[in-house]
Amino acid sequence: MxxxxxxxxxxxxxxxxxxxxxxxxxxxxxxxxxxxxxxxxxxxxxxxxxxxxxxxxxxxxxxxxxxxxxxxxxxxxxxxxxxxxxxxxxxxxxxxxxxxxxxxxxxxxxxxxxxxxxxxxxxxxxxxxxxxxxxxxxxxxxxxxxxxxxxxxxxxxxxxxxxxxxxLPREDYVAGLAEIIKAGFIVDPVILDLVADDPEAATRPEGAHTLELIERAIRVKADVVSKDLKESSLREILNYGHTFGHAIEHVEHYRRRHGEAVSIGMIFAAELACAAGVLARDVVERHREVLTSVGLPTSYPSGRWAELETAMRRDKKTRGSMLRFVVLEDIARPVRLEGPTEEQLHTAYAAVSG
The missing domain is CATH 3.40.50.1970 (Rossmann fold)
Structure with missing residues (x-):
């Protein structure tokens, strides 16, 4: 226990x-x-x-x-x-x-x-x-x-x-891994190493590192929320990948699994940070490597940007007409990106849907 x-x-x-x-x-x-x-x-x-x-x-x-x-x-x-x-x-x-x-x-x-x-x-x-x-x-x-x-x-x-x-159906279990991997990118890189050590085992409840992955992810969240219950500042980092992810869920009328949407959302956030000159390309590719290794999606169809942008502007992190994203400067170094340009947004979407 x-x-x-x-x-x-x-x-x-x-x-x-x-x-x-x-x-x-x-x-x-x-x-x-x-x-x-x-x-x-x-x-x-x-x-x-x-x-x-x-x-x-x-x-x-x-x-x-x-x-x-x-x-x-x-x-x-x-x-x-x-x-x-x-x-x-x-x-x-x-x-x-x-x-x-x-x-x-x-x-x-x-x-x-x-x-x-x-x-x-x-x-x-x-x-x-x-x-x-x-x-x-x-x-x-x-x-x-x-x-x-x-x-x-x-x-x-x-x-x-x-x-x-x-x-639990395998698809649902794998979708849940997105939140564990998110915790690895924003706070605890050991999670990423454990997944990379045996990606197939990470997709099974009886995997060698399952209990440690669960406990590490819970500790990340517990530490953050104990310092910031009402999301006034620090807790926003837990929304990494969620702004674009929630938009996907909305435009698909919640038929897409949450973890799958968040997985794509993390790729979008990483590409956006790269387009804004905040994140190095190799860290963006690390996102794709880890997520694809366990079978999570990393791309989204083109042609739906207008719907997605409208949904993102209703996100709880938006202030007035300014979009705000949680992005990374590096692994375990989350920051806010406020008011990205239209060019940066379109570049990120093109990278996700290309």
Whole structure:
């Protein structure tokens, strides 16, 4: 078992079988729990619900749609209705069991019910474990963009049951690697070395370095968010690759896996930094080498720039009409690039779509 502390606020537990012990991290005095799970993980959601009932807690399971279809105001309202129907108070708890979309949704519902009730996250995907469930960002999507409605609401605990990863489809597991590799580029180059040491093993839950990769990525995020919970400065580095990545997700109506979009987004950010004279060409190529070695995409079709630019201008890092990107000066040296020129943007897009 590994435990990563996020400041003095909560712990992230990385252990086989820890999803069976949610009751152990629930505060004394909690009477009710709402277990939010995707329809595709009904068995695990009901198992967690049953374990809570066995511990004396009045627990209810709430199935929600899979993937980004869960992150809507309609689904959130349905969950609020359940909380109201069952009389949830501020001393009760919401439990998110699922991938990043479910932990985002469960956290948002907990943040907004009675202006904030506790949430415990049980991420079941690699992406959820190393990114979405850690850090307290919650949110839902709107027609205008991803995560534009949300709140900062740190969980009481995060339980990463690595056994669950063995049932994850390979494509989803590989997509989650994008966030781990991102952590390597912005803070911890050892991650990049571990992936390069055996790329094929990195794509499997039973790989030689799997636990170390997960723990290192979580430690990167935990260290950043403990210093900057509300993304006033430092936390923005965690958005490396996300400005262009979120734009891809938006124009494709969230049919593209988040990690795949972020992988392409990192290439765009690297090419943009190179076009702006900030990043050396060999580091750009290192991006392509590492990402392609595990099967992540690094290119995007041409002809969609107008849609992508419109979506990027709705990004949370944009200020007024000025686009802002997280880029690298070198590996583990992230900086902001504010107001890149149209020529630089088009050069980066051409490099990604060429």
């Amino acid at each position: 590994s435990v990563v502390s996020v400041g003095d606020d909560y712990d992230v537990v990385i252990e086989s079988g820890c999803s069976k012990r949610v009751a152990d991290v629930i505060d004394e005095g909690v009477q009710r729990a709402l277990v939010v799970h995707p329809d595709s993980m009904r068995t695990l959601g009901e198992r967690v619900t049953a374990s809570l009932r066995d511990s004396g807690i009045e627990a209810y399971a709430a199935g929600v749609p899979d993937a980004e279809d869960a992150k809507t105001a309609v689904v959130a309202a349905d969950l609020w209705a359940l909380l109201g129907h069952h009389g949830f108070t501020r001393t009760d708890v919401v439990v998110g069991v699922g991938g990043g979309t479910v932990t985002d949704l469960a956290g948002f519902v907990a943040a907004t019910w009675l202006r904030g009730v506790p949430v415990i996250q049980v991420p079941t995907t690699l992406l959820g474990m190393v990114d979405a469930a850690v850090g307290g960002k919650t949110g839902i999507n709107t027609a205008e963009g991803k995560n534009l409605v949300g709140s900062f609401h740190p969980p009481r605990a995060v339980l990463c049951d690595v056994d669950v990863l063995r049932s």
